[in-house]
Every structure is written in structure tokens, then in C-alpha cells.
Amino acid sequence: xxxxxxxxxxxxxxxxxxxxxxxxxxxxxxxxxxxxxxxxxxxxxxxxxxxxxxxxxxxxxxxxxxxxxxxxxxxxxxxxxxxxxxxxxxxxxxxxxxxxxxxxxxxxxxxxxxxxxxxxxxxxxxxxxxxxxxxxxxxxxxxxxxxxxxxxxxxxxxxxxxxxxxxxxxxxxxxxxxxxxxxxxxxxxxxxxxxxxxxxxxxxxxxxxxxxxxxxxxxxxxxxxxxxxxxxxxxxxxxxxxxxxxxxxxxxxxxxxxxxxxxxxxxxxxxxxxxxxxxxxxxxxxxxxxxxxxxxxxxxxxxxxxxxxxxxxxxxxxxxxxxxxxxxxxxxxxxxxxxxxxxxxxxxxxxxxxxxxxxxxxxxxxxxxxxxxxxxxxxxxxxxxxxxxxxxxxxxxxxxxxxxxxxxxxxxxxxxxxxxxxxxxxxxxxxxxxxxxxxxxxxxxxxxxxxxxxxxxxxxxxxxxxxxxxxxxxxxxxxxxxxxxxxxxxxxx
Amino acid sequence: xxxxxxxxxxxxxxxxxxxxxxxxxxxxxxxxxxxxxxxxxxxxxxxxxxxxxxxxxxxxxxxxxxxxxxxxxxxxxxxxxxxxxxxxxxxxxxxxxxxxxxxxxxxxxxxxxxxxxxxxxxxxxxxxxxxxxxxxxxxxxxxxxxxxxxxxxxxxxxxxxxxxxxxxxxxxxxxxxxxxxxxxxxxxxxxxxxxxxxxxxxxxxxxxxxxxxxxxxxxxxxxxxxxxxxxxxxxxxxxxxxxxxxxxxxxxxxxxxxxxxxxxxxxxxxxxxxxxxxxxxxxxxxxxxxxxxxxxxxxxxxxxxxxxxxxxxxxxxxxxxxxxxxxxxxxxxxxxxxxxxxxxxxxxxxxxxxxxxxxxxxxxxxxxxxxxxxxxxxxxxxxxxxxxxxxxxxxxxxxxxxxxxxxxxxxxxxxxxxxxxxxxxxxxxxxxxxxxxxxxxxxxxxxxxxxxxxxxxxxxxxxxxxxxxxxxxxxxxxx
Numbered sequence: 001x002x003x004x005x006x007x008x009x010x011x012x013x014x015x016x017x018x019x020x021x022x023x024x025x026x027x028x029x030x031x032x033x034x035x036x037x038x039x040x041x042x043x044x045x046x047x048x049x050x051x052x053x054x055x056x057x058x059x060x061x062x063x064x065x066x067x068x069x070x071x072x073x074x075x076x077x078x079x080x081x082x083x084x085x086x087x088x089x090x091x092x093x094x095x096x097x098x099x100x101x102x103x104x105x106x107x108x109x110x111x112x113x114x115x116x117x118x119x120x121x122x123x124x125x126x127x128x129x130x131x132x133x134x135x136x137x138x139x140x141x142x143x144x145x146x147x148x149x150x151x152x153x154x155x156x157x158x159x160x161x162x163x164x165x166x167x168x169x170x171x172x173x174x175x176x177x178x179x180x181x182x183x184x185x186x187x188x189x190x191x192x193x194x195x196x197x198x199x200x201x202x203x204x205x206x207x208x209x210x211x212x213x214x215x216x217x218x219x220x221x222x223x224x225x226x227x228x229x230x231x232x233x234x235x236x237x238x239x240x241x242x243x244x245x246x247x248x249x250x251x252x253x254x255x256x257x258x259x260x261x262x263x264x265x266x267x268x269x270x271x272x273x274x275x276x277x278x279x280x281x282x283x284x285x286x287x288x289x290x291x292x293x294x295x296x297x298x299x300x301x302x303x304x305x306x307x308x309x310x311x312x313x314x315x316x317x318x319x320x321x322x323x324x325x326x327x328x329x330x331x332x333x334x335x336x337x338x339x340x341x342x343x344x345x346x347x348x349x350x351x352x353x354x355x356x357x358x359x360x361x362x363x364x365x366x367x368x369x370x371x372x373x374x375x376x377x378x379x380x381x382x383x384x385x386x387x388x389x390x391x392x393x394x395x396x397x398x399x400x401x402x403x404x405x406x407x408x409x410x411x412x413x414x415x416x417x418x419x420x421x422x423x424x425x426x427x428x429x430x431x432x433x434x435x436x437x438x439x440x441x442x443x444x445x446x447x448x449x450x451x452x453x454x455x456x457x458x459x460x461x462x463x464x465x466x467x468x469x470x471x472x473x474x475x476x477x478x479x480x481x482x483x484x485x486x487x488x489x490x491x492x493x
Numbered sequence: 494x495x496x497x498x499x500x501x502x503x504x505x506x507x508x509x510x511x512x513x514x515x516x517x518x519x520x521x522x523x524x525x526x527x528x529x530x531x532x533x534x535x536x537x538x539x540x541x542x543x544x545x546x547x548x549x550x551x552x553x554x555x556x557x558x559x560x561x562x563x564x565x566x567x568x569x570x571x572x573x574x575x576x577x578x579x580x581x582x583x584x585x586x587x588x589x590x591x592x593x594x595x596x597x598x599x600x601x602x603x604x605x606x607x608x609x610x611x612x613x614x615x616x617x618x619x620x621x622x623x624x625x626x627x628x629x630x631x632x633x634x635x636x637x638x639x640x641x642x643x644x645x646x647x648x649x650x651x652x653x654x655x656x657x658x659x660x661x662x663x664x665x666x667x668x669x670x671x672x673x674x675x676x677x678x679x680x681x682x683x684x685x686x687x688x689x690x691x692x693x694x695x696x697x698x699x700x701x702x703x704x705x706x707x708x709x710x711x712x713x714x715x716x717x718x719x720x721x722x723x724x725x726x727x728x729x730x731x732x733x734x735x736x737x738x739x740x741x742x743x744x745x746x747x748x749x750x751x752x753x754x755x756x757x758x759x760x761x762x763x764x765x766x767x768x769x770x771x772x773x774x775x776x777x778x779x780x781x782x783x784x785x786x787x788x789x790x791x792x793x794x795x796x797x798x799x800x801x802x803x804x805x806x807x808x809x810x811x812x813x814x815x816x817x818x819x820x821x822x823x824x825x826x827x828x829x830x831x832x833x834x835x836x837x838x839x840x841x842x843x844x845x846x847x848x849x850x851x852x853x854x855x856x857x858x859x860x861x862x863x864x865x866x867x868x869x870x871x872x873x874x875x876x877x878x879x880x881x882x883x884x885x886x887x888x889x890x891x892x893x894x895x896x897x898x899x900x901x902x903x904x905x906x907x908x909x910x911x912x913x914x915x916x917x918x919x920x921x922x923x924x925x926x927x928x929x930x931x932x933x934x935x936x937x938x939x940x941x942x943x944x945x946x947x948x949x950x951x952x953x954x955x956x957x958x959x960x961x962x963x964x965x966x967x968x969x970x971x972x
Contacts, residue, residue, distance in 0.1 A: 084543045097542065104536050106543060205542040210771035239547045239773050317771055320575050323586030324540045329637070344579055367577070367766035376768060 004029040005166040006483060009223040012169060013071045019063065023056035023074025026169075027118050030076045034120065034167045042142040043152075043162040045081050046089055047121035052076065059116045072230055073116030078168035080159050081122040082129055083214065084203040085109050088119070092205050093137035094127045096325050096332045096351035106203020107238070108172060108214050108231045115230055120168055123158030127353045128322065129179055129207040131155050132425050135416050136355045143412070146188055146452055150409040153183030159217045160187035164482065170218045170227055174204055176211045177310055178404070178429025181441035184217055185404035185454020188443045188481045190224045190471070191217045193429075195461045196436035197242035199228075200235030206321040208314035209240075211433040220480040221442060221471040225249040228464060244462070252469040258292030260470065263397035267303040268428055274407045280445030280453040281403045287477055288401070288470075298393045298400065302386045303431060309382035310430035311423060312366050312375050318356075319363030325351065358419065387435045390460070399470055400458040403428055404441045408451035432458055440467040442474065443481035452481060500695045500730045503703055504661055504722060505616075505653035508668060509646050510678045511623065511686035512555045518622050518645035519546030519589065526684050530628065530638035538643035540584030545772050548573070552645040553596065553776055555677035556620045557786045559647055560597030562675045562793055563615050563668070567783045571596045572775045573620075577766045581637055582625040590648075591619035592767040596776065602671065603795065604663040605813060613664045614652030621646050647678075653692070653703065658722040662715050665689060666817065670794050674819045682713045689718055691746075694739070695729045704729070705739040709746045709753055721746040725753050797822055805835040814843055821847075824859050831867035834874030838866055841873075845887050861894050869897045877901065879908045881954055910957045912964065918951045919964045923972075933969055941965060 004026055007015065015021040031049050038044050059074040079085060082092045084102035086109075091097045105113065113119075126136040134142045134157025142157045144150040145165035152161040156173030160183035163171055173180040175193035184191030192215045199214045206212060216227035229250065234243035264285055269278055285295050327333035327347025334346030352360070366375035393400060405425055415422045432439040437460055444455040457467045517524055520537035536544040557567050574592035600615035623644040628636045649668065655661045669680045669687060680687040694706035707729070709721050724746075729739050743762075744753040792800075794816040801812040816822045825842060829835035846866070850859065866887070873883040878901055886897050886906070901907055909915060922944050923930060932940035948961050 090542070092542075100542065102536075102541070102543070104541075104544075201543075202545050203543040206772075208771075237547060238545050240771075316768060320577050320587055320766070320768070323577060323579065324542070324584060326579060326586055328581050329539065329584060330541070340581060364766065367768050369764045369766070372766075372768070 005033055007169070008219050008480075008483075009072070009075055009169050009226055012075055013226075016063070016074045017069075017071075023059045023063075023118060024053060026074065027052050027056040027076050027120070030120055030166075030168060033165075037145075037165050038167055040143065040148065041145055041161050041165045041167065042140045043123055043158040043165060043167050044078065044121045045091055045093060045124050045137075045139050045158070048088060048119060051088075052118050052120050055118045059118065062116070070115040070230070071226060072112065074118065075169060076118045076120045077112060078120050078123045078159060078162040078171040079109065080125055080156050080171070080173050082125060082174060082205040082207075083109060083172060084205065085119065085122065088122065090122065090205070091139070092128045093125045093139055094352065094356070095138045097205075098138065098332060100331055102203070104203065106214075107200035107235045109203065111231055111233070123156070123162055123171060125158055126155035126179075126355070128205070128318070128356050129155040129174060129176055129212075130318070130355050130359050132178070132182060132422050133410060133412075133415060134158060134161075134183070135412065136353055138353060141412060144187060144409050144451075147409070147450055149411055150451060151186065151412055151414075153186030153405075153409060155179040155183075156191075156217065157183045160184050160189055160191065163187070163189045163217050163219060170216060170223055172214055172231070173217050174207075174212055174214050175429075175433065176207050176213075176314060177426050177433050180215045180217060181404050181429050181432075181439060181454070181456055182425070184441040185443065185452065185456075186409040188446075188452030188454075189217055189219060190221055190443075191215060191441045192224050192228055192464065192467075193432060193439045193441075194228060194232065194464060195242075195438045196433075197240050198232050198246065198438075198462065198464075200233075200238045200241050202235055202237040206317075208317040209321060210317060211310075211314055213433075219482040221440070221468055221475050222250065222253060224440070224471075225253060225464075225468040246462075247465060249465050249468055252465045253472045255469050256291065257288055257470055257473045260293045260399075261296050261397040262288055262293050262470070263296050263298035263393055263400045265298050265300045265303075265393070265400055265402055267300050268402040272406050272424065272427070273403060274447075276445075276447040277403050277405070277407060277453050280447075281401065281455045284444040284455050284474065285401055287474060291473055291477060295401075296397050298396060300386075300389045300393065300431060302382065302389045303427070305382045306386050306431040306434050307423065307427050309379040309386070310426070310434055311362065312379035313383065313434075315359045315363035316366045316376050316379075317363065319360045319367065322352075322356065322360055327351065355419070383434050386431050390431070390435045390437060390458075394460040398459070399463065399467060402456050402458060404454035404456045405429070408447045408449065408453055428456070432456075437461050438464050438467060440464075440471050442471050444474070499698055500726075500733070501698045501700075502656055502658075502722070502726045503653050503694045503696060503706075504655040505692045506651045506655065506661060506664065507690040507692065508649045508651075508665065509688045509690070510559070510649065510672055510680060512552055512645040512647060513676070513678050514549060514551045514555065514645055516549055517643035518549050518552050518620070519643050522643065524644050526686070528640055530636070530640060532640065534639040534642060538584070539639050540586075540642075546589060546770075548773060548776070549645065552620055553778070554786055555645075555675075556596050556618060556647045557778065557783060558675045558677050558790055559649070559672055560600065560618050561783070561787050562671045562790055563597075563600040563602055563618070563649070565597035565600030565615060565618060567597055567778060568594060569778050569780070570594065570775055571778075573770045573773045574767045575770045578763045580624070581635070582627050582642075584625065584639065584642055588622060588624065589770055589773070590621035595619035602664060602667050604660060604667050605809075606660060606663065611654075611660065613654045613660070616650040616652055618647050618649045621648060653694075658719045658726075661691070661722055662719055665715065665718060667794070670817050670819070674793050675790050682715075685713060688713050691718065691721055691725070693722060693725050693729070695726060695733065704733075705741050707739065707741065707753075708743045710743060710756075712746055714748075717746060717748050720748075720751045721753060724751055728753065791819075794822070797826075801825075801839075805829060805839065807836060807839050811839055811843055814847075815839060820858070824863055827863035828867045828870070831864050832870045832874070834870045837874050838870035841866060841870060841883070841887060845884055846891070849888065849891050861890055865890055865894065865897055872897065872901060876910065876957065877907055879955065879958055882906050882908070885954075906955060908957050909952050909955050910960060912960060915948070915952070915956055915960055916964050918948045918956070919961065919968050922947045922951065923965075923968050930969070930972065934972065941969060
């Protein structure tokens with residue numbers, strides 16, 4: 001039998017159902033891998049060994065009694081540390097929430113638990129999900145499992161690294177401006193940023209409420225669809241959650257791309273893109289053509305404006321969302337203060353890291369009296385224009401094929417001195433959040449340094465099934481990046 | 494006072510009213526007043542990380558009813574905004590309120606003034622959440638009670654149409670009555686479910702330009718509203734008369750001293766950085782929904798007032814008194830239906846019953862069956878009992894709520910109309926009270942009253958006063 005750690009969720013599910021494996025065996029294998037590798041990778045902030053084994057045993061017992069279980073029953077999962085887990089410390093990788101233990105589960109966690117998944121632990125991230133390298137975590141830096149000197153991307157760097165390092169068969173991340181897709185591409189795994197409103201945000205510690213969305217990170221496309229099935233759905237505790245028939249995301253997986261139209265937006269291949277990345281994504285376009293899809297040139301003219309609009313909107317919302325961390329009720333409280341104003345100031349100055357403070361100041365400024373119209377209101381107008389751009393494009397194609405990031409992974413420390421340069425790295429991912437539409441990130445090659453290159457498939461709202469179909473066609477043709485042996489990657493991609 | 498005469502007071506009110514929904518505005522925690530601290534809260538109303546607000550639709554319904562009852566236009570599309578500021582009683586560090594697109598706009602209320610009816614404009618009514626309460630304790634310092642966090646409020650903002658403390662009080666009384674009629678709030682000022690912010694400025698009479706205004710927050714009784722306005726008006730006039738300038742600021746009214754004190758000036762005022770709350774979709778209302786809510790509003794004070802003056806012949810003043818409180822108005826209507834003498838019943842209620850009841854009718858129920866007051870009015874109207882017996886009976890049934898008809902029968906309280914019997918009493922009294930008779934003859938007509946009292950006493954208070962009066966006058970004339 002294949003190494004447990006190399007089995008996909010889909011394969012694990014089958015073996016568990018046939019009782020060729022027990023959940024306890026699978027969980028133990030992953031906990032061993034975490035014990036062996038995580039000191040070097042640094043994907044986890046909190047590992048829950050004991051509880052994980054207990055829940056695995058409970059699922060095994062149920063299965064032994066002949067209970068009908070879900071496809072995810074008994075499968076371990078790693079959860080990004082901005083998603084609340086009852087009784088399990090949830091830090092947002094911040095000193096501010098270093099000791100915060102939520103009294104409730106996020107809706108996605110509730111859903112997964114109801115299906116019998118086994119929580120391995122909580123995954124590292126950029127502090128409050130602000131960043132693209134996971135270097136702004138208060139606790140530790142996470143390393144890219146494909147090449148240890150490089151960052152895993154961010155902010156869901158821990159979630160991507162855990163899957164890439166076989167420290168979790170799948171994980172949950174969150175994506176506000178690319179935080180699932182970019183680390184997925186840096187680490188060579190598959191990540192989905194679902195349509196805004198399809199996955200409940202209840203229990204996700206908000207960064208930018210109108211952009212945040214939880215999504216799955218997996219080894220391959222099929223697993224991703226399976227996990228998204230489990231976490232999608234209307235939640236009456238989230239007023240932005242959309243009530244509709246979501247269907248089965250795995251349904252169209254095998255249909256292939258023959259006759260489909262894939263849009264290639266000019267603007268995503270312009271100035272600033274690394275040559276190898278461009279070549280790899282255009283190479284993927286060729287693969288699709290070979291499989292019978294039509295490649296059509298399209299245009300997202302607002303691309304350049306999407307980035308500044310994103311930083312205004314996300315920082316503005318963050319400045320308000322993070323105001324509750326004031327040292328009064330929970331979270332970090334400064335030791336030194338003589339009145340309430342000082343308690344606020346010192347707790348927040350000491351509890352938040354540099355990047356978080358930078359964004360709070362940006363956002364506070366953008367919302368200030370006298371500046372609102374010039375910044376926030378303008379950004380909302382850009383948002384509408386970006387949406388219109390996408391709507392026009394989707395009249396001409398089934399989905400868009402584009403790079404995820406202009407480059408492959410950075411070296412640790414390479415970008416941490418220049419926030420602006422780091423923000424530029426988000427240029428291809430933020431328009432998707434601005435428009436509230438879904439995008440699937442999957443590997444499409446490797447650069448000369450051996451680092452994975454990612455492409456994204458962007459679709460109109462609620463077209464996740466289509467994106468999975470297109471993504472799966474590529475994997476069927478070229479193989480699953482994560483499951484190829486070292487050395488095989490060059491040839492296949 | 495010369496100084497005051499030259500100046501005009503300009504005042505607008507912001508009234509906060511807690512809505513009587515059973516659950517909070519953004520979660521399902523109960524809103525019951527007076528529970529143990531922090532027993533009625535959850536992750537949502539305590540602003541825990543990751544918790545999200547979901548609008549309680551009943552809050553919208555209630556606010557729309559309040560808007561319709563105050564003649565506002567109802568917005569088909571409105572939104573909720575965040576008002577950002579740090580304060581320990583505000584767990585999220587922002588209050589969810591409405592900024593530029595409120596639920597209701599452009600209404601008015603009519604008040605009675607010495608110069609007659611006056612319209613006070615209502616700029617807007619919006620929905621928002623209440624904050625928690627800080628409890629200061631010498632042993633433990635300041636503690637936070639989150640029970641009130643997320644209790645639904647409407648803020649009713651008036652136009653600066655108010656020109657005196659009396660008008661301000663009349664406006665708040667009217668507003669309170671109207672809202673209580675709709676049933677969307679109990680408006681208990683002592684429990685803080687109706688609170689008032691006063692914006693006040695003064696200007697030279699005849700001037701078009703408004704003066705610099707000050708704001709006094711959280712005033713919670715009619716007396717305090719009056720006192721705060723009078724004090725602040727005088728203070729501002731004195732500043733201007735002394736050649737000074739009023740500073741735009743928020744002032745605290747101290748009900749102990751009756752004075753106002755500066756809290757914060759415009760320079761250190763908060764920039765609330767309002768922006769649309771991304772957690773909450775816009776509030777959409779169809780005409781059909783608004784119509785349905787309009788139909789659910791019971792008849793309001795003005796409508797009832799008109800009905801009482803027209804149908805029952807009550808004076809404007811009496812009708813106003815009966816409609817100030819819905820409970821009293823409903824009660825009066827039940828009484829009026831059960832007697833042919835509604836005006837008499839109204840008088841009994843206003844002059845006798847209201848005197849027996851505590852001043853704030855909202856806190857208590859009336860302990861007499863309406864049918865018993867009606868019976869009393871009928872007996873008095875038909876001459877079965879005289880007015881003093883009626884008065885005494887009312888006081889007794891206020892204690893026991895027994896049937897006055899039976900009491901009259903059992904205790905023989907029926908009025909004595911028998912002229913022969915009454916003449917006997919009159920003659921006896923006249924013969925006995927020579928002193929009063931002499932005084933009467935000397936031109937002191939009041940002396941007849943003393944004899945009248947004696948006759949009444951001889952009848953055990955049951956004599957028909959009109960008949961006695963006639964007989965007495967005749968007897969005195971003959972002398």
C-alpha cells in the first residue's frame with residue numbers, strides 16, 4: 001500500500017470506508033509526520049495530539065458500529081489559526097490573541113466536526129492574515145517545504161505548507177486578497193477562493209469583512225471539490241451568506257474542457273511578470289488547447305486600479321474590525337497603564353505587530369472625515385468598475401486563465417523590508433476578491449530554482465463546479481503536482 | 494428679565510427609545526431589563542472575534558411603525574453603518590447605526606402650546622444598537638455589564654423647531670405617547686428606555702442665523718429636560734451678554750445641582766469614521782410591507798382626541814389629558830361604551846380617578862373594572878346618586894373594585910329626591926340656625942351654604958342638592 005501520507009482525501013476516504021485503514025492509523029501517521037518535520041517547516045502554531053487521537057478513535061468506533069459516515073469522516077485536517085475552534089486556542093498569529101481560547105466553533109469547523117473530521121491543530125499565518133509570506137506571524141516563520149530557504153507565501157502559509165509537507169491531508173485557509181491562492185501556488189498545492197457568501201464567515205476572525213472568504217487547500221483538485229462541498233452552504237448566523245442550491249462541486253469534474261472557452265487577459269501578462277511564470281501559464285493554455293478548449297484574448301482594464309482600491313477597502317475595514325482588540329475584555333493587555341486611554345494605547349501598541357499597525361493606520365486615515373470621499377468612496381467606485389470588467393469578460397468565456405503571482409516564492413526576508421513591493425505581489429489575486437468571484441489556484445510548472453508556479457482559474461459567481469472541471473482536466477493531462485516524485489516535475493510540467 | 498426677552502431659544506432634541514422586541518438587534522439574547530449582569534449576552538453582543546451581527550427584522554418593523562406614527566417617509570432602501578469610537582461599554586469599538594440613509598425621514602408631531610397647535614419637524618429616525626453599562630464600585634473598580642449591549646434603539650432626531658422648555662417637554666410627552674400607542678416601546682424613562690439629548694443655541698430675536706449650539710446628553714425625566722434647558726439657555730445668554738462666545742461642546746446635565754458642565758469640546762470630539770457595515774446587507778422594504786405595518790398601528794392620540802371632542806363633547810383639554818396615555822385612553826373608551834354619560838365618566842376619571850393613581854400611569858394598571866366606573870357615571874347621570882356619594886363610592890371601589898350598584902342598594906345610598914321629606918329637613922334647619930338666617934337676611938348669601946350643609950348632613954349626604962337648594966331658597970325668601 002502507498003504511504004498513508006501520499007494518499008489523497010478521496011483515496012483515504014475509500015480506504016477508511018472499506019476499513020483498510022482506521023482513522024487512528026491515519027491520524028497517528030500525520031501526527032508523526034508533524035513531530036518529525038514541523039520543527040523545520042513551522043506550519044503549526046498549535047498541535048492537538050491527544051484530542052486528535054481521541055476524535056479519531058470515536059470515528060473508528062462509530063464506523064465499527066456500522067454507522068453511515070460522511071466521506072470526510074475520520075480524515076485529519078489542519079485549520080488556519082484565524083478560524084475559531086471551541087476550547088482550542090485561536091491566535092491569528094498575534095501576540096494580541098496569544099492566549100485567546102474561543103468559547104465557540106466557527107460554522108465551518110462545526111460543519112467539519114459534524115462530518116467527523118479530526119483536527120490536527122492550528123496553522124501559522126501572517127498576523128491577522130495581513131501579509132504574503134507568513135513572516136509577520138508573532139510565533140514563528142513558516143518555511144516552504146519545496147525549498148526550505150523560501151517563504152511559503154501568505155497569509156495562509158501554514159495551511160499551504162502543511163499540505164505540501166504532508167503534515168495534513170487537507171487544510172482550511174482564508175483568502176482576502178489572495179491568501180489561499182498565492183501560498184497554494186508558492187507551495188505547489190491546490191487552493192480555492194470560493195464565491196463571496198458561499199462559505200460562512202461566522203467564526204472567522206475578520207480582516208476585511210467584504211473580502212474575506214474561507215476555502216480549502218488540498219493536494220489535488222478532486223479533494224478540493226470534496227472539501228468545498230462540506231463547508232459550503234447558507235448560514236443564518238452570517239448575514240452575507242447566500243441562500244441557494246449549491247449542488248455537488250465534484251459533479252462536473254470528469255467532463256473535460258473540449259469546446260470550452262478560456263479567457264487569457266492581456267493585463268495579467270504585462271510588465272512585472274517573471275518570464276518563467278508567464279511561460280508556464282501560457283504553456284498551460286497550450287495544454288488546454290491541445291485538449292480541445294478555445295483560448296480567447298480578453299481584457300481586465302481595471303487591473304491596475306484594483307490593487308490600490310483593495311488596499312484602501314481592506315485596510316479601512318480592518319481598522320474597524322481590529323478596534324475591538326483593546327485589552328479590555330480579552331486578548332493581550334499591557335502591564336503598564338494609568339488610565340483607560342493608556343490601557344488602549346499600550347495594549348494595542350504592544351499587542352499588534354508592525355504590518356497590522358501599518359494597515360490600521362492606513363485604514364483609519366482613509367475613513368477620516370474629509371478623506372472618505374477621496375479614498376474609501378473612490379475605492380468602492382473602482383470596485384464596481386472591476387466587477388463590470390469581469391462581467392463583460394464572462395460573456396465571452398467560461399473562465400479566465402491567469403497567473404496567481406508575478407513571481408515564484410521569495411527568499412525568507414527578501415520582501416519583509418519593503419511593504420510596497422510585497423503589496424505589488426498581490427496584483428493578480430486581489431481583483432477576484434474585489435469582485436467577489438471564485439478562483440482556483442493550482443500548480444502549472446516549476447521554475448529553474450525548483451519552485452512551483454501557480455495558475456488561477458477565475459470564474460463568475462457560483463461557477464466553482466466549472467473551475468474544478470477545468471482544473472481537473474489539467475491534472476488528468478499533466479498529473480497532480482504534489483504527487484509527482486522529485487525530478488518528475490520538470491518533465492511533466 | 495430684560496436679557497432673556499431679547500433672545501430666542503433654539504432647540505432640537507435627539508430622543509433614544511429602546512424598542513420592546515423580546516430579543517436583541519443582532520443576536521437572539523433576551524432584552525429583559527434588570528437581569529444579573531452579563532447573563533444576557535453571547536459572542537455576538539460582546540463583540541467576540543469572529544462573531545457576526547444578523548439583523549432582527551422585528552427591529553425594522555417596529556422602527557417603521559414609529560416612523561409612520563410620526564408622519565415620516567419610509568425608505569425602501571436604507572443601510573447600516575459603523576460608528577467607530579473606543580469606550581469600554583462598546584465591545585466592538587464601533588456602534589452599528591445608520592448614517593446617511595436612515596430608515597425614516599421628514600416627519601412631524603403636533604403639540605399644544607399657549608399660542609395653539611404647533612408642528613415640530615422630525616428630521617429622521619434610524620435604528621441602532623445600545624451600548625453596555627459601566628458599573629463603578631469602590632472595591633473592584635469599574636466593571637462592565639454587557640446585558641444592554643445590542644438592545645435595539647431608535648434615535649428620533651427633531652428639527653430645531655423648539656422655542657421653549659415647555660415646548661420641549663410637550664414634544665417629548667407627545668412623542669412618548671405616540672410611541673407607546675404603537676406598542677413598539679414601553680418608554681420607561683426611569684429604566685432608560687427613553688433618553689433625551691438636548692441640542693440648544695440662542696440667538697437675538699429676529700435673527701435668521703443660528704447661534705453656536707451645545708449638546709446635553711442622556712436626560713431622562715421631564716423635570717430634568719425643563720431644568721437643563723432653562724439653565725443652559727440662561728447660561729448661553731449670559732455669555733453673549735457679557736460679550737463672550739458660546740463654545741460648541743458636549744455638556745453634562747447634573748440633576749443634583751440643576752446645572753450643566755462641559756464634557757468635551759469640538760476640538761477633542763471624536764471623528765466617528767462612519768462607513769457602511771460590510772457584515773450587513775442593505776435593509777429593503779417594499780410598499781406592501783410598509784402598508785401592512787401601517788395597518789398594525791392602533792388609533793393614535795390625535796385621532797382619538799378629535800373623536801372624544803366630537804362624539805362625547807369633551808373639551809380639548811380633557812381630551813388631551815385622556816389621550817396622553819394609551820392605557821387611560823383605552824380605559825376611557827371601555828367606560829364610555831358602557832354608559833350613556835361619557836362626559837360625566839370623563840370628569841370622574843380626570844378629577845377623581847387620576848388623583849388616586851400614581852403620576853406615571855405606564856407603570857401601573859387601573860384597579861377598577863371600567864364597567865364599575867360606567868355604572869357610577871350612569872347612576873350619577875340619572876340622579877340615582879348625588880355627586881358627593883359618587884365621589885365617595887369611587888374612592889371605595891378603587892380599594893375593593895366592588896359593584897357600585899349593589900353598594901348603593903345594600904347601603905341605601907340612593908339619592909333622596911322626595912320634596913316633602915326634604916322640605917321637612919329644610920324647615921327644621923332654618924328654624925334651628927337663626928345665626929345663619931340673620932346673616933343671610935343682612936345680605937350675606939354665603940350663609941345659605943351653611944344651612945345647606947346642615948340639611949345635607951340630615952340626609953346622610955344623600956339629598957338631591959338641586960332640590961334642597963330650591964326648597965331652601967324658597968324657605969329663606971318667605972322669611
